[in-house]
Amino acid sequence: MTATIDAAPRVTEPEDVPRRISSRESLQDRIFAAGARGIGLLVLAIVSAIGLFLGLQAIPTLRHYGLRFFTEYRWLPDRDILGIAAVLVGTLEVAIIALVIAFPLALATALFITDWAPAAARGALIRLVDLMAAIPSIVFGLWGLDLIEPHATHVAHWLSKYLGWFPPFHVHTDVNYPVWNQSPGYASYEGSAAMAAIAVSMMVFPMATAVMREVFSQAPEGEKEAALALGASRWAMVRTVVLPFGRGGIIGGTMLALGRALGETISVVLIISQAFQVKINVLASGTATISSLIAEGYREATPSQLSALLTAGFVLFLVTLLVNTIAARVVARSRHGGATEL
Amino acid sequence: MTATLDHDETTEAVPPVARPDGFAGRRRAAGRTRADNYAYLGAFAGSFATTWVLYEHVLPFSGKVGFVLCWYLLLIAFTAGITALIAPRHLVADRVASVVVIGAPAIIGAALASMVIFTVYRGFHALTHANFYTHDMSGVGGLDGLSHGGVLHAIVGTLIEVAIAVAVSLPLGLSTAVYLSEVGGRGSAIVRTIIEAMTALPSIVAGLFVYTVLIVDLHFPSSGFAAAMALSVMGLPIIARAADVVLRVVPGGLREASYALGAGRWQTVWKVVLPTARPGLATALILGIARMVGETSPLLLTTGASTFFNSDPFTNPMNSLPLFVFDAVRSGEPAYVARGYAAATVLLAIVAILFLIARIVGRERRASR
Numbered sequence: 001m002t003a004t005i006d007a008a009p010r011v012t013e014p015e016d017v018p019r020r021i022s023s024r025e026s027l028q029d030r031i032f033a034a035g036a037r038g039i040g041l042l043v044l045a046i047v048s049a050i051g052l053f054l055g056l057q058a059i060p061t062l063r064h065y066g067l068r069f070f071t072e073y074r075w076l077p078d079r080d081i082l083g084i085a086a087v088l089v090g091t092l093e094v095a096i097i098a099l100v101i102a103f104p105l106a107l108a109t110a111l112f113i114t115d116w117a118p119a120a121a122r123g124a125l126i127r128l129v130d131l132m133a134a135i136p137s138i139v140f141g142l143w144g145l146d147l148i149e150p151h152a153t154h155v156a157h158w159l160s161k162y163l164g165w166f167p168p169f170h171v172h173t174d175v176n177y178p179v180w181n182q183s184p185g186y187a188s189y190e191g192s193a194a195m196a197a198i199a200v201s202m203m204v205f206p207m208a209t210a211v212m213r214e215v216f217s218q219a220p221e222g223e224k225e226a227a228l229a230l231g232a233s234r235w236a237m238v239r240t241v242v243l244p245f246g247r248g249g250i251i252g253g254t255m256l257a258l259g260r261a262l263g264e265t266i267s268v269v270l271i272i273s274q275a276f277q278v279k280i281n282v283l284a285s286g287t288a289t290i291s292s293l294i295a296e297g298y299r300e301a302t303p304s305q306l307s308a309l310l311t312a313g314f315v316l317f318l319v320t321l322l323v324n325t326i327a328a329r330v331v332a333r334s335r336h337g338g339a340t341e342l
Numbered sequence: 343m344t345a346t347l348d349h350d351e352t353t354e355a356v357p358p359v360a361r362p363d364g365f366a367g368r369r370r371a372a373g374r375t376r377a378d379n380y381a382y383l384g385a386f387a388g389s390f391a392t393t394w395v396l397y398e399h400v401l402p403f404s405g406k407v408g409f410v411l412c413w414y415l416l417l418i419a420f421t422a423g424i425t426a427l428i429a430p431r432h433l434v435a436d437r438v439a440s441v442v443v444i445g446a447p448a449i450i451g452a453a454l455a456s457m458v459i460f461t462v463y464r465g466f467h468a469l470t471h472a473n474f475y476t477h478d479m480s481g482v483g484g485l486d487g488l489s490h491g492g493v494l495h496a497i498v499g500t501l502i503e504v505a506i507a508v509a510v511s512l513p514l515g516l517s518t519a520v521y522l523s524e525v526g527g528r529g530s531a532i533v534r535t536i537i538e539a540m541t542a543l544p545s546i547v548a549g550l551f552v553y554t555v556l557i558v559d560l561h562f563p564s565s566g567f568a569a570a571m572a573l574s575v576m577g578l579p580i581i582a583r584a585a586d587v588v589l590r591v592v593p594g595g596l597r598e599a600s601y602a603l604g605a606g607r608w609q610t611v612w613k614v615v616l617p618t619a620r621p622g623l624a625t626a627l628i629l630g631i632a633r634m635v636g637e638t639s640p641l642l643l644t645t646g647a648s649t650f651f652n653s654d655p656f657t658n659p660m661n662s663l664p665l666f667v668f669d670a671v672r673s674g675e676p677a678y679v680a681r682g683y684a685a686a687t688v689l690l691a692i693v694a695i696l697f698l699i700a701r702i703v704g705r706e707r708r709a710s711r
Contacts, residue, residue, distance in 0.1 A: 025606065029606040031608075035517075039518060040521035040530065043582065050543070051540065104446065127701070135636065137636060142460075142683065142686060150405075154407070154408050263545065263546065265544070266638040266639050266664070270672070303558070306558060310547075313546070
């Protein structure tokens with residue numbers, strides 16, 4: 001604009017051409033971009049090589065055992081009978097019970113942090129949940145094994161005695177015997193899937209809480225205040241504004257926690273008594289998960305059994321991957337806008 | 343109360359309804375009245391007393407977990423009952439929801455506190471022996487007392503293994519995050535998808551992978567280096583993803599301002615993006631490291647738990663704190679179990695220190711801004 005006004009009187013000047021903008025990057029920038037891209041592709045190669053390796057390892061196993069690998073519940077390397085039906089069911093049982101315990105606690109804690117706690121305490125509570133996420137799993141295992149299990153078996157006993165008609169609570173034993181005096185040869189209440197799930201629930205609780213809290217804290221302030229101004233009590237406000245807004249976070253956080261619960265190893269290995277049975281009586285002693293199978297079985301494994309273990313691990317990876325992908329989708333869809341731009 | 347008002351045709355004519363408690367002054371806008379506080383207190387005390395009578399004396403129950411569960415349920419019931427005497431139904435729902443919501447973090451807090459106290463209490467006896475910090479377990483028999491042996495080898499093992507794993511996975515993970523969020527391009531979507539997928543890799547499977555490739559196929563000995571590789575395989579996607587999330591939150595306006603001033607891409611990343619993201623990056627990375635410190639299952643497969651001091655990660659087996667705890671507690675010998683709990687306390691202390699460092703690094707920056 002200014003150029004045309006300037007140029008108007010001087011007729012002799014050559015015609016205006018737009019200044020050529022050079023977008024050639026400096027050497028420094030080219031080195032940086034190439035280096036970063038190189039490292040990114042290197043990491044891609046490493047990481048996908050791991051996934052590929054696991055996938056390729058599964059081929060000989062699946063060729064040898066066929067689909068029976070998924071329906072066989074016994075794991076008898078000596079007789080060449082291997083299958084993951086029991087461990088797959090055990091893994092799902094432990095993870096689902098852990099979620100049944102952790103979900104209400106995480107939901108209520110997330111609501112407490114965003115809507116009940118005084119503003120001054122909010123930061124400290126968030127930090128405490130973060131700290132809980134960093135506690136080593138072995139410590140949760142010790143806590144579940146030595147402190148909680150002796151008391152929790154009483155609850156399991158009570159459930160099986162009075163609610164034993166509900167199949168998951170049934171235990172094949174004489175329920176009138178006290179907990180500490182089970183007749184030999186019968187199932188006891190220790191080392192069950194439910195006991196392991198208590199420790200696992202404490203491990204996945206921080207993850208579920210963190211995701212839910214983050215989504216709840218983004219609930220629109222105006223609508224919350226509008227609800228309160230209309231005379232809603234705090235619970236009515238939470239029920240009508242915060243919970244509908246945070247539904248994606250609730251589902252996504254729970255599924256991320258499920259993904260973590262599926263792969264948990266050490267606390268489960270510490271607590272359960274390993275047994276390869278497909279059963280829904282989760283209060284009865286004896287279960288096995290894919291990760292406990294790997295932790296207990298790798299040492300004596302021949303190369304072909306190692307490949308079977310890797311296949312079991314690959315199945316676990318795929319299940320976790322599926323759960324995490326769905327969770328990421330749900331959480332991403334529930335986030336409105338994202339980061340604020342300056 | 344509200345129900346009667348709704349059906350009353352002459353509502354607008356009558357003066358403001360007197361409150362049931364006869365209070366006529368300025369309305370206090372607090373969330374809770376004194377009556378509410380008394381109701382909570384009454385429900386709290388009443389439910390505790392009832393649970394105690396039922397649990398310890400009337401019914402044949404026992405076990406502390408059941409006691410707490412029973413108390414929690416009765417507390418909810420008592421709150422509902424007492425509030426129903428003085429308030430309309432929608433307020434009862436609010437009070438019950440409050441008790442439920444406040445009760446959950448209380449249970450978690452109790453679990454967390456009992457966990458820390460229990461671990462320190464069971465390990466306290468071993469922690470008071472100086473040799474616990476200065477000796478290893480070589481030549482210590484199953485029945486030797488706590489004045490023999492220690493966990494120096496496990497502490498050193500953990501530090502070496504985590505240091506190698508961090509040295510491998512931190513630069514790679516951070517550079518990948520910079521590539522994903524600052525360089526981008528056609529390949530970056532694939533890299534991001536694959537990395538997000540690999541965060542789903544369970545740690546035991548990472549351990550089994552390294553065990554199969556490094557130890558079985560390549561005949562590498564069980565060693566600290568193999569363990570560090572397993573930790574790296576597990577930690578690399580976690581660190582890359584955490585750093586990527588932090589970098590993506592840096593406002594795009596800052597980058598544009600930097601380009602507008604004539605800075606190049608490298609200068610923008612180095613002088614603007616990374617310093618802005620520093621507190622968040624530090625927190626995310628240190629939390630990732632804390633997770634590596636406490637991880638047990640990949641170590642179980644790769645280090646071959648030694649009882650002697652070994653600071654060479656390449657030749658002989660090594661031990662580490664989580665693995666030591668696992669083996670010690672499983673052995674069942676009282677002295678070993680006590681050492682296991684003491685080692686778990688040391689592990690908790692290391693995690694707490696890392697967490698404190700993360701807080702300090704995160705806060706220092708905010709103060710100087």
